[in-house]
Amino acid sequence: MTARPYVLLSAAMSVDGYIDDASGTRLVLSGAEDLDRVDAVRAGCDAILVGAGTIRRDNPRLLVRSQARRDGRVARGLAGSPTKVTVSGSGDLDPAARFFADDDVGKLIYVPGAASAKARERLGRIATVVGAGDPLDLSGVLADLAGRGVARLLVEGGSLLHTQFLAAGLADELQLAIAPFFVGDPAAPRLVREGAFPSDAGHPMALAEVRQLGDMALLRYLPDRRPGVPATDDAG
Secondary structure (H helix, E strand, C coil): CCCCCCCEEEEEECCCCCCCCCCCCCCCCCCHHHHHHHHHHHHCCCCCEEHHHHHHHHHHCCCCCCHHHHHHHHHCCCCCCCEEEECCCCCCCCCCCCCCCCCCCCEEEEHHHHHHHHHHHHHCCCCCCEEEECCCCHHHHHHHHCCCCCCCCECCCCCCHHHHHHCCCCCEEEEEECCCCCCCCCCCEEECCCCCCCCCCCCCEEEEEEEEEECCEEEEEEECCCCCCCCCCCCC
């Protein structure tokens, strides 16, 4: 077992770099071909990580959609979908969120040590709550996941979590699906927030693949693997 899983960041964004708009309705960026590609990526991972803010805002199920892919995982002795993982500064998540649905998929919640007792009281019957430092340390989260047998981790956002992984040098791969339109709203969330990134103009990422998906383009980048540094968690 390695010190941490292989970390794959995945996002769809508009041509001008937005992952959503500022309305109250989730902006659909991916077409059918990209959604199927993401489903295949999910099926090949051991766990899917999103931030607490993403659970509150988007209420995702985080399951493999294809029955054939679920059956393939089960045939390999795995659950039909990867383990669901989130990080939260407070553990104040709605137990009725679809993340916690009774779907025979493991669920892990990483919180700062000081919030772990309250989070276990609230969510301990439907998920495994893990204290991960004060403040919460993403490197510690990855080490704990590796110890639980997670060799390949898919991170699906949101923007703060992507920023933290990229700024800390904890991403091994970045998959960007580019939607063929603009958002143009400065109030809308972008792929990343402000930060100091190891993959800057002087240390560019390697472009490993370009693929057409209907009118979308998939860009697959490989950042340099660098020693991780602590980072805080996503959106409380």
